[in-house]
Amino acid sequence: MNPYIIPSTLKSRVTHWIALPSLLILLPNYLAFAAITTCPAGYISDEFASTDYSNLGSTASPPILGVNQLLNGLRSESYTIASNSLVTTGSLDAGGSNFYRPKTLAGNLQSFEFFQDFTNKGSSRAVSYTFKNSFTNESQALTNVSLSIYDIDVNYLGTGTGNGGTTAGTRYFEFSDQVTITGFTSAGASVTPTLTYRGIGITTTAPYRQTTTTGSVLCSTDSVDERCKVSVAFNQPIVRVDVSYGNNPNLEYYDNTTGTVGNPGDQLINIVFDGYCYLPQPxxxxxxxxxxxxxxxxxxxxxxxxxxxxxxxxxxxxxxxxxxxxxxxxxxxxxxxxxxxxxxxxxxxxxxxxxxxxxxxxxxxxxxxxxxxxxxxxxxxxxxxxxxxxxxxxxxxxxxxxNYVFSGIVFNDNGQITSPAKDDVSTKYLNNSLYFNGRYDSPTESGIPFTTGHTITLNKCAGDSGTFSPQTVNINSDGTYSFNLTSAQVGSYTRLCVTQNEPSNYAYSVDTTSDVRQINIINSQYNYPSNDFGDVIQENAALVLIKSQYVHDCSLNNLATIGVNYEGSANSAYSIKPISGIVPGQCIAYRIEAINRGNVSLTDIVIKDTLQSKNDSNNSLITSTLVNPTPIGENSGTPSFATNSVSIGNNGTVTTNTFSLGATTTATRRHAIRFNTKYGTTISN
The missing domain is CATH 2.60.40 (Immunoglobulin-like)
Incomplete structure (x- = not known):
């Protein structure tokens, strides 16, 4: 006796027809075509070939899974090995369907048909896809993996009558498919994919299933009906994908074929790998x-x-x-x-x-x-x-x-900095490892175009004896140059030198490398590339000097006690803002900071600053004299002051001894000096 108020001829989803007392409806199919997966630059977009579904799937029951199968893909590129495994939670009916097989859907869409018969609503089964690299046999991460699940539907049978073990008034279903898709990174972390498409009646989050709990949504088993479809994509590389399949645990089930309460009938989904990305084999x-x-x-x-x-x-x-x-x-x-x-x-x-x-x-x-x-x-x-x-x-x-080939390039060592400024010490300079580093960083940096008179000379090095015929070539339009010499021309020299000759109107007048490069000649080696010369324009010079001032009443006893606030008032800190309102007899303390914003050390730096001395509008001589406190170098006395630097009480030039600036830390990149002057109106005061 059938305990349900339904036509007794309705069996399972195999036909996917809805039978009503006076009406027969065939649900429409909607053909779906997978879009080409969008990949990062340099990556290849691919998808499973029909042979991949055959190699990984199985026509046997229970299935014999494909292990370590080289993916053919559609691009004939793949070096990825894929394997399948099945994990069952709960149990399957011994006499029911147990398939994981290749299946061609409408529109010649290839898929894995996952066809199961669970014993109860708590049972589920997960199919895992793992990927390895054929060269290393290690896990192979695939990028932008996307897949679709078709035929996620639900079959409502009817309401229990209290007979045959059913509960009167309870709604019973043959099945209600639910699917969860999870990815895993090479580190083993789980990744939840992004939902890119769902049938209008399907849940918005996993587990994906039809939201109806009162009726049926049925799709033909070989169709690509959009109502029963879910598509997802992973936004980070994964080495494994799990598709877990079971039933909605919130419903009650009845196997209409065996007449068993609590036992879902045969059910299936179709799994399609829409695409994935990977870097091609070299x-x-x-x-x-x-x-x-x-x-x-x-x-x-x-x-x-x-x-x-x-x-x-x-x-x-x-x-x-x-x-x-x-x-x-x-x-x-x-x-x-x-x-x-x-x-x-x-x-x-x-x-x-x-x-x-x-x-x-x-x-x-x-x-x-x-x-x-x-x-x-x-x-x-x-x-x-x-x-x-x-x-x-x-x-x-x-x-x-x-023949011997000696070559190189004259390049703009600007680290591709735009809008250069000679006093800019912002992060675009200080955090740019390519700027002013003495190396040709291609393709970020480029050769300097030819300027009339810009040449390279190949000659014996200074101090070497013998006879060598020096050769000079113009810089090419892209900044490159090359010398081609016979063995006789090179002779017995063990080294030669190339010299960059810069014309007087050369815009890139600041060197980041020496203008002379020594080339050591090695026995049986004939090619000597990368003898490069780095230059920049004046606005991109590495050394920046910032002069600031502090106006006071001449009672200052210690220059080091004054703070630095370049944008503040010159009466409260060392400032680069213009001085206003100064009167004769006041003092001005100056601070000159030398900053290396480049990536090579600078040596033999000397700071010179000439104190004021000029006639005013009344033809009176205005002077600025050095006064106490004694000038100091901020970095433990560095820079120090030369013996010919102006002395206390005199007008002249403040001059430091030579010093260096490093290129690694803030402490080595910056040195500063401080000195105090008195502003007067005549030479006597």
Missing amino acids: RLTYTKALSSSRKTNTDQFTVQIKDNADNSVVTNGISSVTTSGSGNTVTTGTGTTGTFKVNPAKTYTLTEAVSGTTNLVDYTALYACRRSDGTTVTTLDPKNLKLTYGDNWACTITNDRS
């Missing part, structure tokens, strides 16, 4: 070039990339690695590996092998690599090449006929 292209003609036209070269772990040549299977051509021409499409993937966990050696009549002793080799954005790999060791995820390098080996 790419490398290695190509041959010749800067001068071959010694013999039959000389040819084979570019090789070797695995440092076992010295094996990983490019042996590429047919285009050997050059053809004559003179300095390499036939297009030869002498190149093309673009291929490398293992980011390994290091490689760039090298070449001979072909034809080649003797490598006749040639020098210059290695250079550029990233996909056009920037140069500045620190390059061709014997220990290591690329990481997202790298795409094009490397070239250029052969010359044993």
